[in-house]
Structure formats: structure tokens, C-alpha cells
Amino acid sequence: MNMGAATQTFDEAELASLIVETLNLDVVSGQIDPEAPLYGEGLGLDSIDMLEIALVVSQRFGVKLRADDENNMQIFQSLRSLSKFIQDRRGS
Amino acid sequence: MSGAARAREWVNRRERGSSWVIKFCVWIALRLGRRAARFFLYPVCLYFFLSSPAASKASRGYLARVLGRAPRRGDVFRHFLTFASCVLDRVFLLNEQGGWFEIRVHGEEIVRAIEQEGRGCMLFGAHFGSFEVARAVGRRRQDRPISLLMYEENARKIRAALAAINPRLAAEVIGLGRLDSLITVADRLQRGHFIGVLADRNVDGRDLVRYPFLGQEAAFPQGPFRVAMLLQRPVVMMVGVYRGGRTYDVYFETLAEALTARPADPQAWLDGIMRRYVARLEEYCRDAPFNWFNFYDFWS
Numbered sequence: 001m002n003m004g005a006a007t008q009t010f011d012e013a014e015l016a017s018l019i020v021e022t023l024n025l026d027v028v029s030g031q032i033d034p035e036a037p038l039y040g041e042g043l044g045l046d047s048i049d050m051l052e053i054a055l056v057v058s059q060r061f062g063v064k065l066r067a068d069d070e071n072n073m074q075i076f077q078s079l080r081s082l083s084k085f086i087q088d089r090r091g092s
Numbered sequence: 093m094s095g096a097a098r099a100r101e102w103v104n105r106r107e108r109g110s111s112w113v114i115k116f117c118v119w120i121a122l123r124l125g126r127r128a129a130r131f132f133l134y135p136v137c138l139y140f141f142l143s144s145p146a147a148s149k150a151s152r153g154y155l156a157r158v159l160g161r162a163p164r165r166g167d168v169f170r171h172f173l174t175f176a177s178c179v180l181d182r183v184f185l186l187n188e189q190g191g192w193f194e195i196r197v198h199g200e201e202i203v204r205a206i207e208q209e210g211r212g213c214m215l216f217g218a219h220f221g222s223f224e225v226a227r228a229v230g231r232r233r234q235d236r237p238i239s240l241l242m243y244e245e246n247a248r249k250i251r252a253a254l255a256a257i258n259p260r261l262a263a264e265v266i267g268l269g270r271l272d273s274l275i276t277v278a279d280r281l282q283r284g285h286f287i288g289v290l291a292d293r294n295v296d297g298r299d300l301v302r303y304p305f306l307g308q309e310a311a312f313p314q315g316p317f318r319v320a321m322l323l324q325r326p327v328v329m330m331v332g333v334y335r336g337g338r339t340y341d342v343y344f345e346t347l348a349e350a351l352t353a354r355p356a357d358p359q360a361w362l363d364g365i366m367r368r369y370v371a372r373l374e375e376y377c378r379d380a381p382f383n384w385f386n387f388y389d390f391w392s
Contacts, residue, residue, distance in 0.1 A: 039271035046298065048318055051274035055322060067279030072272035 008034050012083045015057075019079075022056045023049050034080040042078075050076060057082070063089045118257055121183045126192045126338075129180060137172040147172075147387040154390065157306040158381045174382040178334050182224040186257045190228050192338060197229055199344035202328060203286070212281040214241075214320050215330035216347065218292035218373055221383040225332035225340045230286060237264050238286045241277060241316075244269025278323055288330065291316045292373060293386060301363075303370040306377065310391045317365050321358060324351040327365055329372055333380045345372070 008016060008030065016029040023045070036042040039050060053076070054065045063086050065072070075085045121129040141148065151171045155163035184192050206213050215238065217223045223240075230238040242250065247267030255262045266276055266287070277287055294300055294313035302309040320327045327348040333341045347368050355361035377384055 045271075047268055047271060047273045048315055048322070050271045051278060051319065051322060054272075054275050054278070065275055067272065067276035072275060073270070076271050 006033065006035050006080075008032070008079070009083070011087055012079050015083045015086070016079055018056060018060065019053055022052055032079055034083070035078050037078060038076060038082070053082075057086060061086050061090060118183050121180060122187065126181070126184055126189075130177070133173060133176045133180060137169060137176050140176075141169055141172055144387075150387045150389055154306075154384055154386075155381065157308070158377050158384070171382050171384075174334060175385050175387075178222045178224075178383075178385070181222060181334075183257060185222075185224045185228045186254065186261060188231075188258075193225070194339045195225060195229060195342060196340070197342045197344075200229075202344045202346055203230075206326060206328070207284065210284055211325065212283070212285045212287065213325040213328055213350075214277075214281070214316065214323075215286055215288045215328050215344075216291045216316065216320075216369060217288055217330050217332075218376075219290055219385040220292070220331060220373065220376060221334050221380065221385075222332040222340060223288060223290065223330070225334075226330045226342045227288060229342050238288050239264045239266050239280060241266045241273075241287050241289045242268065274319060277319065281323060281325055289316045291369065301366060303367060305370050305391075306374055308391050312366060312370060314362055314366065317362050317369070320348075320365075321351065321355065321361060324353075326350045327369075329369065331376055333376065333383055335380070343376075347372070 012034045013030060016032045016034075019025070020027060020029040020032075025043075027043075032043065038045050038053075039047075045053075058064050065075070075081055120132055148168055151168045152163050155167050155171060159167070181193070184190070215226070217226065227238045227240075240250075242265065244267040247265050247269070251262045251265050251267075254265065266273060266280075268274075270276075280287060292312060294311065294315075299314040299318070300311040301314050302311050305312075317327065326346060329343070329345050329347050331343045333343070335341060348365050351361075
């Protein structure tokens, strides 16, 4: 395991395994650095992958993601930011 | 060089070459009107015919396949002229001067039915004939525009060109360069918009699948079809065919009804839909051979 990477929280681990399962990724979900970028370099996801994540997140957590939202870039930045966004929305 | 690199090179070359031609055509066209502007297409095409041996070669390669005989010089010139005519006509269409044309629409009931459902769908086109004339049909019928989804590089250039022609239209271009590009697409479809995508050409070389096309395998991008699958919207093909003179035929046809659940075998579903798309594209090519506007070696 990459010792330089931050550790995943419980919610992040759950989200990571959902993402890996949905996209059929060839990585162990526990090894995704929660602070690394999901899109482009980093995990190497493309915009279709991001769409799949948005769909599965809204389905699983009932959190609706909006288009043309300037926050999208921030929300989808990393596993950590996406997980935080989901928890905030669910809590409210 | 890979096919994708070749496609990218062609895109760059064409954009570079055509920027002054487009500006020149827009200026002439809007002042003189379509009939007079068309006169200028002949010297412009002659210039390209003489100065672009690569495009001529690609044209010959395509025409030999679709016509089933050795193309003559006149065929290649006609191919260029058809392309230039469609480019010129875009100027009028984008400035809402559709009155110059006789546009015959086939299969409009397909779009109307989807509209009544309240949600939009993706309209699958190709670099074939005039996508703009098909979009003009949409614009004429309703306030909801047909957005265009394209690679970011192209999107930037097209937005700039559109801004020069009719600034209101630049917002209708969605670039694929953002992580939330397709979330935007999903949201617009949900709100009843239609989104056009030219699904014959792939610039970034990802997700390519080869299918027989005019007698030999060529690579087509799977991405656009995957998006339609994920969003569970119908797959509708939209083609605007230039028939010469002032006449266009716009065709809408359903390639697949909307899914109600994720298909059990996504790859098989995608394969079926792409086969249908490529087969239909081939038929359109045979019906109107000079409307094919990929002037690079499509089969490489």
C-alpha cells in the first residue's frame, strides 16, 4: 500500500468500492488515494466515467447533481470531496 | 500514424485553412445573397482542389469505394463543391435565413413523440451532408435548441466561428473537455433539450470499435452510444442530405428505443446499435455519395 496516500474514512471506503464496482476498474478500492484527482491524470477517469459516477451516486444516495454548477469541478475533484458533498447533502 | 492522429491532423489542417475562407464567405454571402455567393464556390474549390493533394487523395479513396469505379477528376471536384456548398449554406442557416432553401423533413413524428414525453434525446449524425440544416429544422419548430456535443479543441474553434456568425449560437456547443461535460448533457436532456453528436469521427483515439463500412473495416467511437445507454434515452439518427440546388432532405430515424433498465449485456447492446448506425450511414453514402465530408483516410 502506498504509504504516502492519505487514509480513507469509512464513508470514503464505501464510495470507493461503489465507484470501482460501477466502472469495473482494475484497482483495489482501498488503495485509491482519497485526495488524488478522479478525472484525467490521477485515477484517469474520463467524462463518461464521471457521468456514471454521478448517476450511481444519485441512485444510491438520492443526491442530485446539477449541470452548469461551478461547484462540480470541486465536488468531483477527489474521492474525499465527493464523499463530503454526499454526506453534507444527506445530512441536510 | 494512427487513424485518430490522422483525424486530428485533418481537423487542424482544415480549421487553419478555412478560417479566412469562412470569414470571406460570410462577408460575401450575407451581402450578396446565396445565388451570387455560390458563384465564388467554384474558384474556392478549384483552389483547394489544386492545393490539397491529401484531401483529393482521400476523396478518391472514398469515391472509389462508394461508386464502385475509378473516380474521375470531375467526381473529386464535385465532392469538394458539395462540401463547400454545405459550408456556405451554414452561414444562411445560422443567420436564420432558412428561406433560401427547400427543406423536406422525413420522420419528424419521431422527434415530436419524444418531445411530448418532456425529455430530449441525443441525435446521432455524421460528417455527412449538413447537420446544420437538420438543426435549423429543430430551431424552427421550437424554442429548445439542439446543442452540439464535441471534442473540446473543436468546440473552442466552432464557438469562435459561431460567435462571429451569430453570437447567440455559441452557447449551444458543449465541449467534452470538462469532467462535468456529460452531466451537463444529462441535465439538458432531462429538461427536454436535444443534443446532436457526430458519431463517425474520433479524435482522441479512445473506445474505438471497428465495423465493416463500404467494404472495409473502419473505426468508430463507442462513447456517444454509451452515453445514450447510460441515460436510457432513445437513439435517433439525424442526417441532412444536400440534394443540389436549394434542396435538402432531413431524415430522422430511430435506431433504438429508450432502455428501461441497464441492458444485461451492455457490450452486446452497444455492438448492435453501432452496427445499425454504421449500416445506415453506409446506405446514406450510397444514396448521396458526394455528401461524405471526411477528407482524410477514414479506413486507416
